[in-house]
Amino acid sequence: MTEKKFCITTPIYYVNDVPHIGHAYTTIAADVVARFKRLEGYQVFFLTGTDEHGQKVQEAAQKLNVTPQQHVDKLHQRFKELWVKFDISNSDFIRTTEERHKTLVCSILQTLFDKDEIYRDSYEGWYCTPCERFWTEKDLQDGNCPECRRKVEKIKEHNYFFRMGKYQDWLLEKIKSDPHFILPVSRRNEVLGFLENPLEDLCISRPKSRLPWGIPLPFDEDYVTYVWFDALINYISIHGSLDDIRASGYWPADHNMVGKDILTTHAVYWSTMLKAIGLEPPKNIFAHGWWTVNGQKMSKSLHNVVEPNQLADQFGVDVIRYFLLREVPFGSDGDFSHKALIGRLNSDLANNLGNLLNRTVNMIKKYFDGTLPEPATTGEEDNALQNTAREVIDEVRKLYDELAFNKILQKIWELVDTTNQYIDKTGPWNLAKTDEGKERLKTVMYNAAESLRVLGVLLFPFMPKSCASLMLQLGVDKTIEEQGMKSLENWGNLTSGTKTQKAKQLFPRIEDKQAVKILAELETKNDDKKDESGQITIEDFMKVDLRTGKILEAEKVKKSKKLIQLKVDIGTETRQILAGIAESYEPESLIGRTVIIVANLKPAKLMGIESQGMVLAANNDGTILLAGFDDEPGQGIQVR
Ligand code: ME8
Secondary structure: OOOOEEEEEEEEEEOOOOOOHHHHHHHHHHHHHHHHHHHOOOEEEEEEEEEOOOHHHHHHHHHHOOOHHHHHHHHHHHHHHHHHHOOOOOOEEEEOOOHHHHHHHHHHHHHHHHOOOEEEEEEEEEEEOOOOEEEOHHHOEOOEOOOOOOEOEEEEEEEEEEOOHHHHHHHHHHHHHOOOOEEOHHHHHHHHHHOOOOOOOEEOEEEOOOOOOOOEEOOEEEEEEOHHHHHHOHHHHOOOOHHHHHHHOOOOOOEEEEEHHHHHHHHHHHHHHHHHHOOOOOOOEEEEOOEEEOOEEOOHHHOOOOOHHHHHHHHOHHHHHHHHHHHOOOOOOEEEOHHHHHHHHHHHHHHHHHHHHHHHHHHHHHHHOOEOOOOOOOOHHHHHHHHHHHHHHHHHHHHHHOOOHHHHHHHHHHHHHHHHHHHHHHOHHHHOOOHHHHHHHHHHHHHHHHHHHHHHHHHOOOOHHHHHHHHHHHOOOOOHHHHOHHHHOOOOOOOOOOEOOOOOOOOOOOOHHHHHHHHHHHHHHHHHHHHOOOOOOHHHHHOOOEEEEEEEEEEEOOOOOOOEEEEEEOOOOEEEEEEOOOOOOOHHHHOOOEEEEEOOOOOEEEOOEEEOOEEOEEEEOOEEEEOOOOOOOOOOOEOO
């Protein structure tokens, strides 16, 4: 029997960005699909990674005085660590600076160059440095980059070009004839619109003199590869040569999952590159929507980045995984709100699902001493519950084809609600009162538990840890992966007689008071983040009490090369201040001089002597120059 194989990928993220919920969103979504397909019995290859070449990395490394390689070796870890924290089950993690990747990029470049699919030409265009992209005159918006709206510069240089334009008709035909190729439909139409204009060839090189940090072209050492041409190849470079890729069974990928921002590069550049190489395009490119915060794009400079690490610590990994996929349809944009997150946690997770598990396990404990009873008779209510479960399972399977995560979760919650209603209608607390009722109660408790098992399997891709805990509470010793979707084909997989465990709250509720506190704290944290930019408000500045003071006495501090002990008259009092200026000033020369001091600095001891302030000075490569005035002001005058 041949194995069923399935391949899903996320974009590889720019290593320079702080990972935020946008990155987590795509990766969690891909993880959910990968986990679901494994439950369906597929052998899954799930790939994510980091994009490590290009101008931005080079510039960031320069600023830090490290090599680009040292920089990316450090920074890519932030993504790796985050994915471990978020229970991402990726099969591999590709970095574009790895040899295995560079080898395939070079081999593809050489093959395309030999086949004349790549040629050299001179080029004049408008270049956007942050986006690392050339634009034509007509692409520009108000003279700026149409993507990031920043300034562009006109550049003329020799470069290498991929004959992308010649694949325009093929690509149009492919998109039109295969409705599953680009989804959702609205995005597919955008790509078709883009292809109404002539498709130009793609500049795939950058002169090394301008940008050395990239993969050198194998046929011209004066150039490196354009970062997108390099990055897109990540989806296949993990498998080795083109023959290895074909033999792996993981290409074409079932889903190249991306955000809408990078759909064109995938639908147009990537598909035509594959065509030229002689590989199939992915079966599907799905472009999901964009998360904003208060209607604005998340960005470091706006201080509005929602950090997944912080969120996970505050609310729990599974709550975030659930919220991101439940709140907004996958193809649509969404605005992130902590309030909405708390709302979902309290209602869907704590009140509905968590409470269902809690009361079921507690009642099995109370009425059957924690042993799962054998179901007896089956009545109308039991059949209705089983029918709902069957219908939900069938529908969920179908909805995965559309990656309609929010509908999948809505559907699963129909079973949560139906099971809660089943308990309310059958009323175990009343049944427990009579012998006849107790017989019926066995069936009710068994069915409630089996329904929870079904929910545990269905929800596992979304909330793996919580569902594993749910299974343990129900006393199931098989892992969810072992049970698989197959275990949902017949009702009644739970084994009567097994011991359930002590009920544990899966999702503790956040009470109103606590919610107010959390939201206020988050706001303060965001304010603190603003300080990281280095800017302070005028109020912050006013807190520093700067005053003029006249030096009355000055002497060197024994055993110190740098320190001079000063007595400074600041108008209201005389302060003892230590200043690290001995290498630039003789003590006697200081007497009578007016300086600026920080008068409200907390006193500190240096070499056992208390210093009651600080003198302002500039350090010019080791030469200290005291700040002063053109003319002599009096003592104790405020400096602003
Ligand atoms: O574009 N909302 O990397 P990148 C939703 N290296 N998704 C978001 C998001 C947001 N606000 N912000 C980011 C690159 N994403 C290239 C990709 S692939 C060969 C090279 C997600 O770090 C979304 O998946 O800018 C988006 O497409 C991706 O991160 C961009 O990540």
